[in-house]
Amino acid sequence: MTSERRLSEHLARWLGAWPPASGLDIVGEPGRTRPGWDGRLHPVLGVAGPEGGVLSVPPEHAGPVSRRYAADGDLAVVGPQVPAMVGYPQRGWFTAVYRWTLRPASLPEAGEWVPADDPHVPAWLRPFGGDVLVARDPETGAHLAGVGIKRHDAYGHELAVVTAPQAQGRGLARGLVAQAARRVLDEGAVPTYMHAPDNLASAAVAVAAGFPDGGWTSFGLTEETP
Structure with a gap:
């Protein structure tokens, strides 16, 4: 399996779908209701690349979140509303730069x-x-x-x-x-x-x-x- 294929496999498993079919696909993923790498719940996760993105939510919330996004079409507006929509009003919304590499720098080992x-x-x-x-x-x-x-x-x-x-x-x-x-x-x-x-x-x-x-x-x- 090529490294590019491994990235696609990772995102498909982590988010529940990949590659995206549109600018932003909202999918219901059972994994959002199970503990992640650290034993804690990560009920909403998303990744977007130049060709589109996937927003992964618990299955029971996929419909309401999809309808809200369809009505506005702007994740910058809808995103901060999502915590309350999925039952976590005490948590906030984050956006981060997402990076990956197939060719790390050839730096000396540091540890x-x-x-x-x-x-x-x-x-x-x-x-x-x-x-x-x-x-x-x-x-x-x-x-x-x-x-x-x-x-x-x-x-x-x-x-x-x-x-x-x-x-x-x-x-x-x-x-x-x-x-x-x-x-x-x-x-x-x-x-x-x-x-x-x-x-x-x-x-x-x-x-x-x-x-x-x-x-x-x-x-x-x-x-x-x-």
């Missing part, structure tokens, strides 16, 4: 893979499970940066990176993201990366690591408060 339950792994990395990628200070062993992998399905793995304040500006994040992306590809999946449109630092990391901005976006409900 080492360790089990997420290693006692030295920072708390924020533990929920990812499996192996996580960490960079430590060679003298003190202090954690400097890390990458966790959201294993949505067998074909699409989303990367998340955080750098400690004292280690920012060293290029660690871009090196770690590129290193993690190469491993994801080697394992037969496609690495993806999301960030807020106004997060210029995260955008710079993505570009340097080999994740171009291809005009793709993602959208859905904001995270549930623990």
